């Protein structure tokens with residue numbers, strides 16, 4: 001487990017080429033077989049820079065969750081490779097995958113996934129307890145302060161708002177200083193104000209604490225907090241937006257939809273959208 005003091009490793013501040021935290025090479029996933037086979041990922045090549053906040057977006061069913069699960073070692077690939085640093089995740093056995101997920105990866109889920117009988121502090125330090133590792137109090141205090149949880153540490157999840165629960169979940173994901181945090185729709189269950197707080201912290205954790213975050217989201221406003229948006233369509237990389245804004249993300253998603261739509265229906269669908277249908 002990494003115990004170094006973190007420095008910001010934003011791409012712009014490095015002298016050499018930026019380090020790559022996570023890579024996919026010809027990564028493919030097929031569910032089922034024969035006529036009913038679903039090619040959820042159809043050969044994806046993509047690099048995720050260390051010290052950057054990257055969002056993955058795309059239409060429903062485009063393969064976002066599948067890509068994240070394969071990169072994080074939560075599901076097995078049909079072919080191709082996924083690397084965390086220099087480790088090929090696709091070749092690890094179950095024990096090695098369990099250790100990799102425990103020691104090198106953090107997760108934030110839409111549904112928080114906190115343990116109800118534990119306090120906020122106990123939830124945050126749980127990954128260290130499970131690994132038999134000591135709590136780095138300085139890092140714990142840094143996270144608690146940055147996430148505004150100082151007054152909430154003795155509360156149980158049922159005594160916390162949704163936004164507070166998600167901030168506890170983020171502290172839990174970061175407490176082991178993982179090489180990468182995978183966030184799956186982290187604001188999906190939050191109102192817009194709590195969502196904005198969570199996203200601001202995720203961005204701060206990258207800019208000020210040198211973390212690496214890969215986030216799946218449906219929300220262009222959420223994606224605009226990232227340094228970069230990778231677009232997926234039909235299980236393939238379909239676009240890449242640097243320094244995204246809500247407008248540039250929406251335009252990218254619209255371009256994908258238009259590729260999908262038969263020419264004759266595009267105008268009608270655009271009209272329907274304008275009408276709010």
Ligand SMILES: Nc1ncnc2c1ncn2[C@@H]1O[C@H](COP(=O)(O)OP(=O)(O)OP(=O)(O)O)[C@@H](O)[C@H]1O
Nearest residue numbers: 031032038040058059060061062063064065066067
């Ligand atoms: N366990 C499974 N068995 C069969 N098909 C699956 C399974 N999981 C996903 N799929 C299919 O794989 C494709 C990609 O699914 P995935 O969940 O990765 O998409 P997504 O972009 O995350 O979608 P959404 O935005 O709706 O969550 C879809 O067609 C989906 O139906």
